[in-house]
Amino acid sequence: MEYIKSKIRDVADFPSKGIIFRDLTTAFKDPRALHIIGWDLSQLYRDKGVTKVVGIESRGFIAGSILAFELGAGFVPARKPGKLPADVITESYDKEYGKDTIEMHSDAIGPDDVVVIHDDVLATGGTMAAAYRLVKSMNPKKIYINFIVELEGLNGRAALPADAEVTSLIKY
Numbered sequence: 001m002e003y004i005k006s007k008i009r010d011v012a013d014f015p016s017k018g019i020i021f022r023d024l025t026t027a028f029k030d031p032r033a034l035h036i037i038g039w040d041l042s043q044l045y046r047d048k049g050v051t052k053v054v055g056i057e058s059r060g061f062i063a064g065s066i067l068a069f070e071l072g073a074g075f076v077p078a079r080k081p082g083k084l085p086a087d088v089i090t091e092s093y094d095k096e097y098g099k100d101t102i103e104m105h106s107d108a109i110g111p112d113d114v115v116v117i118h119d120d121v122l123a124t125g126g127t128m129a130a131a132y133r134l135v136k137s138m139n140p141k142k143i144y145i146n147f148i149v150e151l152e153g154l155n156g157r158a159a160l161p162a163d164a165e166v167t168s169l170i171k172y
């Protein structure tokens with residue numbers, strides 16, 4: 001875990017003043033860090049019968065795909081509005097300034113699915129809470145929530161459903 005942490009780049013004042021951005025591109029480009037991330041994430045969900053990994057656009061697509069591959073599960077994207085070509089379901093959520101929206105294909109998840117929703121970083125939790133509502137509306141058997149990095153100071157877990165099982169590899 002210390003190795004992955006050593007490869008995450010802290011960028012001050014991005015995207016706005018006062019924010020320390022935890023940049024995972026420097027970990028993803030490092031072969032050993034990428035391998036450890038994929039392996040450690042998959043170890044959290046072995047033997048849980050996971051059938052689909054939902055990755056949140058766009059940074060959740062990277063390790064989300066690796067996790068799906070490692071678990072022998074399918075991959076489903078949760079995307080920004082207007083990107084998915086077929087019938088979609090939509091959720092909006094509050095951001096610091098105004099609202100944001102994410103979408104999924106309405107046939108992406110079924111009642112037999114066991115789902116892990118993955119994003120790279122848990123900040124305020126607003127994005128993941130919206131993704132959870134989308135997945136929940138499709139009535140899967142079970143939903144897990146996963147991040148590579150959790151920013152504990154922002155208390156994002158409080159925005160997530162109390163009964164959700166949340167894991168993260170690295171905490172700041």
Ligand code: AMP
Nearest residue numbers: 020021022119121122123124125126127
């Ligand atoms: P949230 O506030 O939890 O809804 O986060 C929204 C998105 O922004 C997530 O997908 C995170 O990947 C990203 N994000 C927010 N804050 C940071 C940060 N300090 N460092 C890196 N990514 C962040």
